[in-house]
Amino acid sequence: MLVAEIDETEPNEPSADDKMPRTERGRRTARKLIDAAALEFGEHGFHDASITGITRRAGTALGSFYTYFSSKEEIFHALVEDLTSKVVETSAIEDEPARPMLDREREISLRYLAFAREHKEIYRIIDQCEFVEPEGFRNRYELIAQRIFERLQDGIARGELRSDLTEAHAWAIMGMSSMLGLRYGSWGNDESLDEIADIANSLLRDGIALPQGKAD
Amino acid sequence: MLVAEIDETEPNEPSADDKMPRTERGRRTARKLIDAAALEFGEHGFHDASITGITRRAGTALGSFYTYFSSKEEIFHALVEDLTSKVVETSAIEDEPARPMLDREREISLRYLAFAREHKEIYRIIDQCEFVEPEGFRNRYELIAQRIFERLQDGIARGELRSDLTEAHAWAIMGMSSMLGLRYGSWGNDESLDEIADIANSLLRDGIALPQGKAD
Numbered sequence: 521m522l523v524a525e526i527d528e529t530e531p532n533e534p535s536a537d538d539k540m541p542r543t544e545r546g547r548r549t550a551r552k553l554i555d556a557a558a559l560e561f562g563e564h565g566f567h568d569a570s571i572t573g574i575t576r577r578a579g580t581a582l583g584s585f586y587t588y589f590s591s592k593e594e595i596f597h598a599l600v601e602d603l604t605s606k607v608v609e610t611s612a613i614e615d616e617p618a619r620p621m622l623d624r625e626r627e628i629s630l631r632y633l634a635f636a637r638e639h640k641e642i643y644r645i646i647d648q649c650e651f652v653e654p655e656g657f658r659n660r661y662e663l664i665a666q667r668i669f670e671r672l673q674d675g676i677a678r679g680e681l682r683s684d685l686t687e688a689h690a691w692a693i694m695g696m697s698s699m700l701g702l703r704y705g706s707w708g709n710d711e712s713l714d715e716i717a718d719i720a721n722s723l724l725r726d727g728i729a730l731p732q733g734k735a736d
Numbered sequence: 737m738l739v740a741e742i743d744e745t746e747p748n749e750p751s752a753d754d755k756m757p758r759t760e761r762g763r764r765t766a767r768k769l770i771d772a773a774a775l776e777f778g779e780h781g782f783h784d785a786s787i788t789g790i791t792r793r794a795g796t797a798l799g800s801f802y803t804y805f806s807s808k809e810e811i812f813h814a815l816v817e818d819l820t821s822k823v824v825e826t827s828a829i830e831d832e833p834a835r836p837m838l839d840r841e842r843e844i845s846l847r848y849l850a851f852a853r854e855h856k857e858i859y860r861i862i863d864q865c866e867f868v869e870p871e872g873f874r875n876r877y878e879l880i881a882q883r884i885f886e887r888l889q890d891g892i893a894r895g896e897l898r899s900d901l902t903e904a905h906a907w908a909i910m911g912m913s914s915m916l917g918l919r920y921g922s923w924g925n926d927e928s929l930d931e932i933a934d935i936a937n938s939l940l941r942d943g944i945a946l947p948q949g950k951a952d
Contacts, residue, residue, distance in 0.1 A: 565867040567783035622945060647863050651781040658923065682946050688916065688935045689944060695915025696908040703907045707874065719904045727943040728888070728905060729838060730898050
């Protein structure tokens with residue numbers, strides 16, 4: 521599930537670098553194949569997906585596939601890297617020191633929810649990594665949690681967040697975003713994502729308890 | 737991922753009822769097969785798992801398998817139902833009206849974390865439902881979120897929680913538990929689960945912001 525904010529390639533994973541297209545036309549074909557792979561893996565899952573299913577959806581010849589990718593594993597890896605880098609963009613928001621940290625977190629939430637709604641297949645693809653490349657699956661989560669933890673530490677340093685926040689808080693926040701993205705992004709169509717981002721943000725700001733002695 | 741709090745069987749799913757063991761010895765064999773299936777599916781995934789792999793791990797004859805289950809799909813479904821009912825038990829805590837609602841939530845978190853640590857394969861199995869039985873996958877999440885939302889409504893009625901809590905809050909809380917269970921239960925060994933339950937609970941109580949005008 522989820523999401524990533526990484527641009528590193530995991531060590532020991534297949535790399536398509538040596539086959540990367542060098543011409544504009546080649547880049548378009550590789551792009552078409554990766555987009556087709558998103559549909560094929562999203563619909564059938566890794567095991568039942570086929571290379572011919574991908575080339576049929578892309579409208580390319582089988583030979584074109586092997587110009588850019590050497591196997592189903594390799595295009596799956598390229599697809600996951602591609603989705604990952606798109607998710608990274610959702611949290612790449614200019615850090616403005618004057619802007620409250622939690623306002624920035626709200627914008628990151630909203631951008632992620634919108635991304636999940638637009639790329640409904642993302643959970644079905646990322647969850648397959650758990651079997652297809654388990655180390656990469658775990659590394660992605662760890663790196664995202666690390667990025668969130670770094671933002672929390674910024675917020676502490678700026679005197680906006682509680683000073684006792686830990687890595688586990690970052691994992692909890694990642695889980696919250698991930699599940700809201702699944703429910704209201706990937707599965708949802710009608711709910712206002714602004715409202716969902718507000719809810720996630722208010723949970724981070726205040727929790728859910730009715731403060732003692734304070735009227736609701 | 738996660739977790740479930742349901743005891744209903746989804747409609748249109750294969751049912752093993754007609755083959756359910758009637759003797760104590762039969763129950764023990766079916767139990768051994770389901771425990772073996774957890775290891776087989778957890779290690780290889782649904783597609784690469786095999787019935788002979790399951791019977792080999794269980795130390796039973798192939799014929800015994802077909803006495804209780806008619807297919808790999810059916811034992812997978814039985815396994816998911818079994819894990820689900822075990823997770824249900826983790827949240828089945830007596831509701832004591834005198835006990836603060838968030839204390840009860842902390843105990844539920846801790847029990848779930850301990851369950852995930854003891855059943856490390858659970859995420860790898862439940863996540864496979866996304867492809868093997870996608871309707872069941874979604875139904876389980878929806879039912880758990882519904883259960884959490886009911887507890888939130890109890891807390892509101894008792895004047896302990898903010899009155900503006902919605903279903904989306906329940907999904908956010910489920911996501912938090914699920915991710916902490918993956919990281920510190922399923923993947924973890926050394927971290928104190930008491931501390932993780934405290935962190936999740938304090939996030940629910942107070943959020944992460946440093947209250948304005950209040951010393952940390």
